[in-house]
Amino acid sequence: MSKGVTVNKRSWLSAPYAVWIIGFTLIPMIVIFQYALTDKSGAFTLDNVGALLDPIHLKALVFSLEIAVGCTVICILLAYPLVLALKRLNLGRQGFAMFVLILPMWMNFILRILAWQMILSSNGILNLILQKLGMGSLNIANSGIAIMIGVVYDYFPYMVLPIYNAVMEIDEDVIEAAKDLGAGSVTVFGKIILPLSVPGLLSGIVMVFVPSMTSFVVSDILGGGKLQLIGNIIEQEFTKSANWHLGSGLSVSLMVFVLISMAFTMKNDAEGKGSAIW
């Protein structure tokens, strides 16, 4: 009896969290679903949700997918060498390197993207340097490449941190045992480090893929407003067109799409360790 009382007392501590969840996640979700499934007159319709299949929306979705997959793959390819290099450092230096990695995240997001715009624009710093070196100039401003650079720069830490944690958890003895049994560096990575860091890798994929799939600020600034991600279209429906029904409908179908692609990723995680993020 007394036990039940203490549990009840303790459960009050979660009240702020419950209020937060209900007020800022659950209710907005219900509202979004309501908008998505109705038209302006309030009648039920599936047109808004199905609008994702319109050619113009589909094109944006495919482009978003390209950016998201590309960003995720590039982040993975960059993260592993960095993590393996960090692993060799002593702990103090590892902390410093991590600090440097996270440092840009303390600056305003928009500011960072604007800085990239300055660097990549046709009269920007990058071309200035290339011209000084007599290497001509690059025309990557307002292109998919510029957007890709922006999302990779922004989401890279979210890939590094979970992979770093997973790799650091691998017992050094296990790696030595593999070497002892005849494994060279490549085999050690492929057979030991990579499979044992899959939980971190999956967390990283979720944390990079989902936001880069749905982002719109990066493409707005670095894409010059010409290249539209699905996020840009949703944003415009809410702001310029003031068509909340269509915006909500696209959001809901995008969410379903992302959930499906994530479920597909997680299926490959036989142990289910990576699903901690869910």
Place this chain on the structure above:
Amino acid sequence: MKDEILKLDSITKSFDNKKILDCLNLEIKRNEFITLLGPSGCGKSTTLRIIGGFEKPDEGRVLFEGKDITGLSPDKRNVNTVFQKYSLFPHMDVEENIAFGLKLKKKSPQYIKDKIKYALKLVNMDGYEKRKPVSLSGGQQQRVAIARAIVNEPEILLLDEPLGALDLKLRHDMQRELIKIKKEVGITFVYVTHDQEEALTMSDRIIVMNKGIIQQMGTSKSIYDEPQNAFVADFIGASNIIDGIMKRDRLVQIQNVPIPCVDVGFGKDELVDVVIRPEDLMIVKEQDGYLKGIVLSVIFKGAYYEIKVRVGEYEWSVQSVDPAVPGTLVGLTIHPDNIQIMHKPHSADAEVVKEDE
């Protein structure tokens, strides 16, 4: 020498300016069960890691069958290691763990299959092929680790305190099994432990180490019966180590009592260390002993009683099958054979030993 398989030649190794190994020389014979024994931090594990290729010595050479392998990485050496923490690959089952080294050597599937079967039988683990390491007990994991190392047919098997994490009963069983496995596969074992009983039970030859220096090497019996200095005597089993004065050949004065012994060749009135094993001391009637003291405590240890007897300032440790009564006056006596007399340390090396007592 033909049957010498490995030679450590003047190995020196420091970590953070702290010397772990100081000019270590060691020869290991083919098919020998050799044990490196010493307290933690004595350099025994570092020695093993240098043989395995996980550490490079600052100075000196590692010779394998006469060839210099000092700079060779672990994967290129024909030695395998059994680690203290088992270190099985957690994402692979037992079969995959054992096959790991063989697959890298591109052996045929049939060969690998036969080897796994043989190795699991050898370590009494047949039927466990598909189990994951997490579902195995510590002892079972260590058996798999031994199998995983042995299937590669290494010339030398390195064992780094492999039984350290197991409970006492299991440790005893595994000791017997290791000896059996050693006989069966006929390869050289280099074994590291801080457990003197384990070393005495299993080894052909024991290397006692302290502070990066070899204190004594020899068979179990010679190390136990004739320790060369106070450190070895103290480390190999409980001992009474006390100051003595050599009055003349075959007579040593302990606690102002002259006692006959068998040692000769010391200087007259030379200060010496005297080692007497607890099981060699006999409790007799007060008037019949060389030394007279009072019984402080009696502890029943199963096979014997451990009795503390205070004589003057010194507490003698005595092991006896008969109990004594605390608080009574008794005499202590000993056979001349069972007194070990050792020179007091002079050299810097030996001085190091004294500090650690």
